[in-house]
Amino acid sequence: MDYLDLKVKFLKGFADRTRLEILESIKDAEKTVLQIVSEIHGNQSNISQHLACLKGCGIVTARQEGKYIYYSLRDEQVRRLLTMFDTVLGDVEQQVASCDKNDQCLCGKSELKCLTKRRIISP
């Protein structure tokens, strides 16, 4: 696994709604799995899997205390990165939101492909 693969892996760690919700939830204080589960919608198995992912990507760390496992952001760098996402998004928001003709790749593709298809069927 070369550096680029690593970078992709790290970035994919952030690129999911559930994981962003988890990060939001533990941004200011460490939480146990069940605390996270109850704060955001999720089911325990699903959240647990996402936490494993986040940990594997180096985004969060886990600390065991008795039967509880507390998850928190890995470090200040990660926190700063999360903050920076919001900063940059402020700029980009308009443009990204109005991107409603992108198909292919992830940029809202499937949702829009649906629309497209519907339009084809009944124009």
Next chain:
Amino acid sequence: MDYLDLKVKFLKGFADRTRLEILESIKDAEKTVLQIVSEIHGNQSNISQHLACLKGCGIVTARQEGKYIYYSLRDEQVRRLLTMFDTVLGDVEQQVASCDKNDQCLCGKSELKCLTKRRIISP
């Protein structure tokens, strides 16, 4: 599409090897599609699709000049973000690289699931 969806979309824009290669390629100077295609491995269609994605995610911008279209990073913020990825990765590199037991989700899952399955079949 709410703010979180937007954020996910934006971040997914970065979370792909080919797109990172494209970004690397245009980091310091705008390039045409064919220039990018020849610099990195890719085929024209594929690169074109990734460029559409990057544009739709607000990561790059395009400027037409005659029959050429020049792509470049959207702005300084995006450039700074790219730089920051590398900074943070420096810290995380060791941990992410050694994450070789994560299955599920994206963290290198499939590759490793293979290993796991092979191990199960012939231990």
Next chain:
DNA sequence: CAAACACATTAGTCAATACTAATATATGAA
């Protein structure tokens, strides 16, 4: 206008990934 070039789009396929449900593991308490 026709040919050549630069790029975008479409359709189809395959691989990657998120989710659910069920089960396993580990820890603390009765």
Next chain:
DNA sequence: TTCATATATTAGTATTGACTAATGTGTTTG
């Protein structure tokens, strides 16, 4: 030791996303 609680893991399924090949669009040039 047994039960309950907290979390992890597995397996299976459905969705999403990347890639290729073919075709379409727009722009310049002869």
